[in-house]
Amino acid sequence: MKLVTAIIKPFKLDDVKVSLENLGIQGLTVTEVSGFGRQRGHTEVYRGAEYTVDLVPKVRIEVLVEAADSAKVVDAVVEAARTGKIGDGKVWVTDVDAVVRVRTGERDEDAV
Amino acid sequence: MLLADAVTPDSGNTAWILASAALVMLMTPGLAFFYGGMVRGKNVLNMLMMNFICLAVVGVLWIFFGFSWSFGASHWGGLIGWTKDFYGLGKPDVLTGVWTSSAKVPILVFAMFQLMFAIITPALISGAIADRVKFWGWTLFVLLWASVVYFPVANWVFGTGWILNKLRAEDFAGGTAVHINAGSAALALVFVLGKRAGWRRDPMRPHNVPFVLLGASLLWFGWYGFNAGSEGAADGTAGLAFTTTTVATCAATLGWLLVEQLRDGKPTTVGAASGAVAGLVAITPACAFVSPLGGIAIGFIAGMLCALAVGLKFRFGFDDALDVVGVHLVGGLTGTILIGFFGFDHGALAGGVEAKRGLFYGGGLALLWVQIIAAASVFAYSFVVTFVIGSIIKALGLLRVSPEAEQVGLDESEHAETAYAFSSVSGGTLTHPSGGAAAASDPARLSGQGV
Numbered sequence: 001m002k003l004v005t006a007i008i009k010p011f012k013l014d015d016v017k018v019s020l021e022n023l024g025i026q027g028l029t030v031t032e033v034s035g036f037g038r039q040r041g042h043t044e045v046y047r048g049a050e051y052t053v054d055l056v057p058k059v060r061i062e063v064l065v066e067a068a069d070s071a072k073v074v075d076a077v078v079e080a081a082r083t084g085k086i087g088d089g090k091v092w093v094t095d096v097d098a099v100v101r102v103r104t105g106e107r108d109e110d111a112v
Numbered sequence: 113m114l115l116a117d118a119v120t121p122d123s124g125n126t127a128w129i130l131a132s133a134a135l136v137m138l139m140t141p142g143l144a145f146f147y148g149g150m151v152r153g154k155n156v157l158n159m160l161m162m163n164f165i166c167l168a169v170v171g172v173l174w175i176f177f178g179f180s181w182s183f184g185a186s187h188w189g190g191l192i193g194w195t196k197d198f199y200g201l202g203k204p205d206v207l208t209g210v211w212t213s214s215a216k217v218p219i220l221v222f223a224m225f226q227l228m229f230a231i232i233t234p235a236l237i238s239g240a241i242a243d244r245v246k247f248w249g250w251t252l253f254v255l256l257w258a259s260v261v262y263f264p265v266a267n268w269v270f271g272t273g274w275i276l277n278k279l280r281a282e283d284f285a286g287g288t289a290v291h292i293n294a295g296s297a298a299l300a301l302v303f304v305l306g307k308r309a310g311w312r313r314d315p316m317r318p319h320n321v322p323f324v325l326l327g328a329s330l331l332w333f334g335w336y337g338f339n340a341g342s343e344g345a346a347d348g349t350a351g352l353a354f355t356t357t358t359v360a361t362c363a364a365t366l367g368w369l370l371v372e373q374l375r376d377g378k379p380t381t382v383g384a385a386s387g388a389v390a391g392l393v394a395i396t397p398a399c400a401f402v403s404p405l406g407g408i409a410i411g412f413i414a415g416m417l418c419a420l421a422v423g424l425k426f427r428f429g430f431d432d433a434l435d436v437v438g439v440h441l442v443g444g445l446t447g448t449i450l451i452g453f454f455g456f457d458h459g460a461l462a463g464g465v466e467a468k469r470g471l472f473y474g475g476g477l478a479l480l481w482v483q484i485i486a487a488a489s490v491f492a493y494s495f496v497v498t499f500v501i502g503s504i505i506k507a508l509g510l511l512r513v514s515p516e517a518e519q520v521g522l523d524e525s526e527h528a529e530t531a532y533a534f535s536s537v538s539g540g541t542l543t544h545p546s547g548g549a550a551a552a553s554d555p556a557r558l559s560g561q562g563v
Contacts, residue, residue, distance in 0.1 A: 047435060
């Protein structure tokens with residue numbers, strides 16, 4: 001099993017979600033996060049005082065998938081989240097040792 | 113100013129002043145939101161409370177002696193006022209009397225209208241010292257400051273005292289007594305108090321800009337009572353004050369945004385709100401003494417000047433957190449002094465206002481000179497006395513919160529509250545169901561009582 005984690009631009013969330021649903025994904029988790037990459041921050045001005053906001057709002061999506069599906073999921077996320085401009089985010093895949101579905105107690109592949 | 117009982121109140125004037133009093137009351141909560149939106153989220157409740165407590169404290173002082181000291185008879189050559197019969201505001205003559213022979217408004221109606229001015233003036237100061245003052249220390253400051261600064265200065269400017277009656281300066285609704293007074297006090301108190309931890313290093317962005325514009329809009333709305341109500345009657349002069357108040361605020365908003373566009377490249381929401389307030393401040397002393405075109409000029413100048421003045425604190429290194437000096441002191445000075453240029457004689461309007469001509473209307477320098485003396489006097493008195501009051505409270509250890517309290521935020525450290533409980537995962541249990549130290553801290557005791 002794999003965990004696909006994606007950091008994307010917040011306004012791309014709906015596109016990514018639709019494209020993952022079309023792929024047959026059964027569930028995902030979304031978190032509002034902030035951070036910076038090459039995009040760095042932006043500037044805000046209040047009464048002439050300029051602030052550099054370093055940490056930009058992003059959305060983190062996490063999807064548990066069977067190992068065989070992970071490449072397809074990654075491709076779908078990347079395609080849906082891309083604008084071509086700096087700050088589009090990143091996607092990575094990690095190994096998962098064990099999964100349990102809380103309601104039924106099903107384990108591993110059955111629980112994904 | 114006389115006790116003329118056996119005169120029937122004028123119902124139209126009385127209705128307008130009652131409505132105006134309620135309008136001006138709303139300005140203090142409006143100011144609380146204007147300021148509250150500009151502080152960081154961990155201090156917003158403290159900012160609201162610093163304003164709200166002014167209603168509570170000054171409202172009580174006003175009945176005991178505030179009205180008497182502000183609007184009582186003049187003593188010591190116009191330096192101080194009091195009238196014994198006004199203490200407690202319950203004497204039969206006070207309850208049945210009307211305030212002036214011309215406007216014929218009941219004394220208590222006039223007293224409630226003026227109370228709202230006495231409340232908002234100390235509240236204005238709070239923005240300068242945001243994020244770092246002990247709540248009860250601030251409350252003590254409000255009590256002392258209203259008593260020895262606002263009440264005497266109100267007597268000088270609105271009552272029987274020397275600025276109105278000897279110097280004969282023009283301040284229709286409080287450019288000196290309210291705005292220069294509060295702005296000067298803010299500057300003095302910032303010097304006593306010192307900077308916030310991390311000022312000029314940490315980001316201290318406004319946490320809720322919609323609050324700022326909402327608060328400014330409430331201020332604008334309430335300001336019609338402040339300015340047009342200061343006529344004391346529902347007449348043509350009130351209409352002129354209403355008009356100049358409107359157009360000066362519009363022009364000041366444009367002036368501030370113009371400066372921002374040229375200097376920063378973007379017109380901001382906080383700038384529009386601040387420009388409106390700067391215009392309201394500047395037109396306050398002038399609103400019945402200038403023409404509508406004069407009002408536009410005063411507003412536009414004040415909007416641009418204040419937009420530039422808010423940068424002074426960085427140049428001179430004083431942490432006037434929410435720019436009380438840049439907006440209220442500079443705006444108040446601008447309006448008070450510009451009367452010396454734009455003052456015009458509207459002889460055609462009814463109402464007991466004596467209007468003198470300024471420099472641009474053939475009046476020469478006489479009025480300008482008088483305005484400068486009035487502004488400088490209130491500035492100096494307020495600065496010195498505020499410095500002393502602030503220093504006493506500081507010496508008592510009641511002024512500044514600990515560095516740890518400042519770090520966690522004053523909502524938690526001073527009030528044991530959180531403004532925005534958005535997180536569903538904050539956890540915790542109810543440890544004292546009804547308050548008091550004796551309440552159960554062990555959940556088992558609750559179930560033992562059959563809950």
